Amino acid sequence: MKLMRVGPPGAERPVALLPDGRHLDLSALTDDIDGAFLAGDGPDRLRDAIEAGGLPAVDVTGQRVGPPVARPGVVLCVGMNYAAHAAESGAAPPRAPVVFYKSPHCVVGPDDEVLLPRGSAKTDWEVELAIVIGRRARYLDSPADALAHVAGYTISNDVSERALQLETSGGQWSKGKSCETFNPLGPWLVTPDEIASPQALGLRSWVNGEPRQASGTKDMIFDVATLIHDLSQFTVLEPGDVINTGTPEGVALSGRFPYLKEGDTMELEIDGLGRQRQRVGQA
16 A cells, blocks of 8 residues: 655645555545554554545646655664665774664655755765654564564655765764755655565665666665664654665765756655655755
């Protein structure tokens, strides 16, 4: 099942995309796709409503697509989770997950404009698999318990301003990660029943039509289940929270490609999760 939100920022309405290409309006079932909906068995109630045939079709042609989950309480990010990306960043592969926070306010729709911070010269792209939590996860016993707490998966662009992240950060990455518009998310929240394995997904990115990243989640150092288990040992993951799981090699930080400039276009895709496209503007 693919869940999405369409409409202007702050006024999106919940929609389901069916395998036959039809879109169903979920407004009679829930006000939004958010933590409360996910925690209240929303996806199961939605399946029942679809089977009963009580949800109206809706035409979303031409409408803006918003992030597929509203108002995440937190965006937790994992750094250097692909060995090749760690190498191009000049770092050894980590022995434990590297974790940092991204402000939830920077979550935008998958095709919304990304704004370069004022004075920025080192803004970078990062295609990532994002996890959306569906059940509270606290001190999980093992990674085997983790995937039962996942509401679904989506695409994240963990946009990063490298000078703020690494040169003037004061030692904490979040300064270069939390600028406005720095986390395009979507287009869909794809429920786990449609994903055979989160460790068998291809990730790709392009800038101005030129290939940048091409890898797969099988190359993660710490897999999805391990990350959720690890995070649950030092924080409580709540329904609607987002976890960015790291990016593969092929970013501008490597020195092989120029950083983003106004007018550039980024495109990102992950197998089964759709595609994003953002134009780069100026704050």
